[in-house]
Ligand SMILES: Nc1nc2c(ncn2[C@@H]2O[C@H](COP(=O)(O)OP(=O)(O)OP(=O)(O)O)[C@@H](O)[C@H]2O)c(=O)[nH]1
């Protein structure tokens with residue numbers, strides 16, 4: 715059974731609201747930058763030591779370019795990766811994927827980049843750095859998460875789905891290699907009419923990371 719078949723929507727949002735909407739010029743062209751906040755009811759705990767609170771507030775940013783309503787727009791759901799997105803780490807493919815998405819939207823003249831603050835697949839920055847240490851000693855990304863007491867992947871994708879609904883976008887062309895994102899949107903009622911590959915040039919430093927995604931997480935990475 716693949717992750718695509720097993721995705722569960724377990725964390726209903728009590729409320730999602732737009733907090734900000736501003737002009738946003740970038741080297742890829744002109745966007746609007748929107749800030750969103752969602753309140754999750756009964757969030758699942760991500761590790762076996764910290765109990766989950768009754769509710770949790772999550773936030774995400776949307777970069778919106780052009781006309782997103784006359785046809786299903788290109789959409790990228792990007793999970794925060796400080797090390798890749800900001801510092802151009804070669805341990806993962808996040809930086810190149812972020813740029814691929816922005817370039818693709820720019821070339822199309824329209825689209826949405828949803829940037830979710832789910833650092834380290836939701837385990838947080840400090841735990842991700844500790845996971846790096848374990849990977850330096852031979853563990854893969856999943857083994858490292860589990861050894862630290864976390865789930866292999868603590869993310870869920872309800873917030874981006876709810877943001878798309880707020881933006882009145884019922885169908886999308888999604889840039890991803892992760893079938894779970896496709897399934898999550900479909901479960902939440904946003905149709906994925908096309909999946910666009912997010913495969914980027916590989917680097918020797920990220921080979922093991924990509925191999926784990928392909929072999930253990932079902933990602934469509936070549
Ligand atoms: N726990 C952990 N998270 C990592 C590590 N390297 C990158 N990440 C996080 O992984 C997330 C990106 O997930 P990926 O599995 O690379 O890709 P994806 O978003 O599921 O799928 P795509 O849409 O195809 O990019 C970001 O939140 C990164 O911070 C790592 O070594 N350990």
Ligand SMILES: [Zn+2]
Pocket residue numbers: 795797798799806807808809
């Ligand atoms: Zn990364």
